Amino acid sequence: MNANLKAAGGQSDFASLKGRVAIVTGAGQGLGRAFAKAFAACGAIPVIAEINAAKGEAVAKEIADAGGQAFAIATDVASQESIAAMIEAVERRYGRIDILVNNAGIFSTLDMRPFDQIPLEEWERVLRVNVTGPFLCSRAVLPAMRRAKFGRIIHMASGAVTMGRPNYLHYIASKGALAGMTGSMARELGDTGITVNAILPGATFTEIERKTVSPEQKVRIVAQQCIPRAETPDDLVGTVLFLASDSSAFLTGQCLTVDGGATHR
Numbered sequence: 001m002n003a004n005l006k007a008a009g010g011q012s013d014f015a016s017l018k019g020r021v022a023i024v025t026g027a028g029q030g031l032g033r034a035f036a037k038a039f040a041a042c043g044a045i046p047v048i049a050e051i052n053a054a055k056g057e058a059v060a061k062e063i064a065d066a067g068g069q070a071f072a073i074a075t076d077v078a079s080q081e082s083i084a085a086m087i088e089a090v091e092r093r094y095g096r097i098d099i100l101v102n103n104a105g106i107f108s109t110l111d112m113r114p115f116d117q118i119p120l121e122e123w124e125r126v127l128r129v130n131v132t133g134p135f136l137c138s139r140a141v142l143p144a145m146r147r148a149k150f151g152r153i154i155h156m157a158s159g160a161v162t163m164g165r166p167n168y169l170h171y172i173a174s175k176g177a178l179a180g181m182t183g184s185m186a187r188e189l190g191d192t193g194i195t196v197n198a199i200l201p202g203a204t205f206t207e208i209e210r211k212t213v214s215p216e217q218k219v220r221i222v223a224q225q226c227i228p229r230a231e232t233p234d235d236l237v238g239t240v241l242f243l244a245s246d247s248s249a250f251l252t253g254q255c256l257t258v259d260g261g262a263t264h265r
């Protein structure tokens with residue numbers, strides 16, 4: 001275990017992750033960045049498949065500076081060609097793809113507005129990136145995962161879908177779709193060694209400011225949780241690593257809510 005990376009937020013309890021190649025889409029900031037660093041801390045190689053090339057490179061450098069391995073490659077998950085080029089580069093470099101975290105999403109840049117005021121183009125763009133992106137990425141990793149008879153696909157959905165949160169219906173629709181896709185994909189892949197699960201985080205506060213939670217809402221959100229403190233990226237890392245590890249081999253088709261106990265089911 002690399003102590004520098006551990007200090008940077010990694011966890012080391014998942015020995016089976018050593019040497020695994022983990023594509024984390026949208027890992028240039030926020031949750032994806034935390035996941036990439038955590039994979040590297042376990043000796044896995046995160047592939048930072050991020051549309052913002054400079055941010056992706058910066059995360060890869062953070063990991064390299066801390067003694068880990070990472071590969072940043074500019075990728076637009078809304079583009080089949082861009083995904084194909086990323087997969088080809090990963091295959092050429094490492095000859096394997098073990099884990100896919102469908103994390104990229106239009107999220108922190110979203111404006112809140114009633115659904116009758118969401119422009120159609122914005123609706124379509126959110127669904128394109130947040131739903132079609134994971135669909136295309138999941139399809140693209142299947143040949144490598146089938147070959148290895150092993151794979152872990154993890155969708156980042158959202159606890160917001162279970163709460164009826166208003167004013168970003170395109171986002172809610174996209175995350176509801178991802179949750180629905182999880183069980184169907186898991187069933188289609190059940191005999192392949194590939195598992196498919198989703199994480200439904202509560203409102204999680206990263207280094208990125210966003211307009212979807214006001215300071216007053218943040219206080220209300222924390223008050224609804226059993227664990228009365230703000231959720232941070234590190235609160236999700238353990239669940240991601242577990243779902244990516246060999247230890248979760250018999251767990252598939254599940255939506256795991258990680259929200260400090262704000263909701264129960």
Ligand SMILES: NC(=O)c1ccc[n+]([C@@H]2O[C@H](COP(=O)([O-])OP(=O)(O)OC[C@H]3O[C@@H](n4cnc5c(N)ncnc54)[C@H](O)[C@@H]3O)[C@@H](O)[C@H]2O)c1
Binds near residue numbers: 051055106
């Ligand atoms: N932070 C939260 O409270 C929270 C809660 C529930 C779910 N989520 C989900 O978790 C994921 C990460 O959240 P976050 O807070 O880090 O979001 P974020 O908005 O800070 O980061 C999203 C990342 O995805 C990248 N991205 C956007 N479009 C892309 C594209 N077409 N191709 C590749 N990369 C692209 C962005 O450049 C950015 O680096 C998102 O899917 C989000 O919906 C977040």
